Amino acid sequence: MSHEEAALSAPPHVTDDDWRILCDRFSSDSFQRDSVTGQESGPVDLYKGTHCRQATGSWVHPRAGEIWAAMDTLRNQSTPDGTQRSEPEILSEVLGTRSGYVCGLGHGAKLMAPARAASTRSIVVGESATRRVDIAEKEVQQLRVVVHDIREQLER
Known part of the structure; x- marks a missing residue:
């Protein structure tokens, strides 16, 4: 788009x-673009750019800092076969996915290879359940607002 x-x-x-x-x-x-290198920012750096206050360097939420740290750790680790994970794989592994949607990449995004780190995946699974509940609560709230707006339109 x-x-x-x-x-x-x-x-x-x-x-x-x-x-x-x-x-x-x-x-x-x-x-x-990354302010230091001038290179185009990848998804992990974009996550930091949208969740970290530029003026103070503080995170908008403590959990956002933890999520970014997990992504940065994976980005700097080699896989058992000596390769690096792609940034979309890192986002998928840390933020999770749901049918047809990769967090941070949107609908229709496809990963080229499955996430590979089983030990990290086990940590992420517990966190992803909490994250899914948070997402569901936000979606319910958004739907309540939409229903309210529709009711107001129908009354008019």
């Missing part, structure tokens, strides 16, 4: 002005 297409498709609970600001921010070179 192009920047222009994204800017025209604001979610129902975000104002058009706020959505344009977000689209401009996320498509800017300063957001998409």
Whole structure:
């Protein structure tokens, strides 16, 4: 989806002005490139960029720092066969997946190879159950707002 297409498709609970600001921010070179190397940021660095406050270096939530640390550790580890995991594999392993959706990559994203670290996977499974509950609670809240909006429209 192009920047222009994204800017025209604001979610129902975000104002058009706020959505344009977000689209401009996320498509800017300063957001998409590593400030130190000038290279395009990968998904792991983008996670940090969206969950760590630039001014203070503090995480928006303590759990976000733990998640990023797990991703950074996997990124710096070699697999048993001596290769590096791809960043999409790292996101999938740490954040989990659900049918047709890879966290951090969106719908329709495909991983080229399954995650390989069984020891890390066992740690992530417990965390992913908690994460799934959090996601489900957020989705329920969003659906309540949508139902409320629809009821208001029907009453009008």
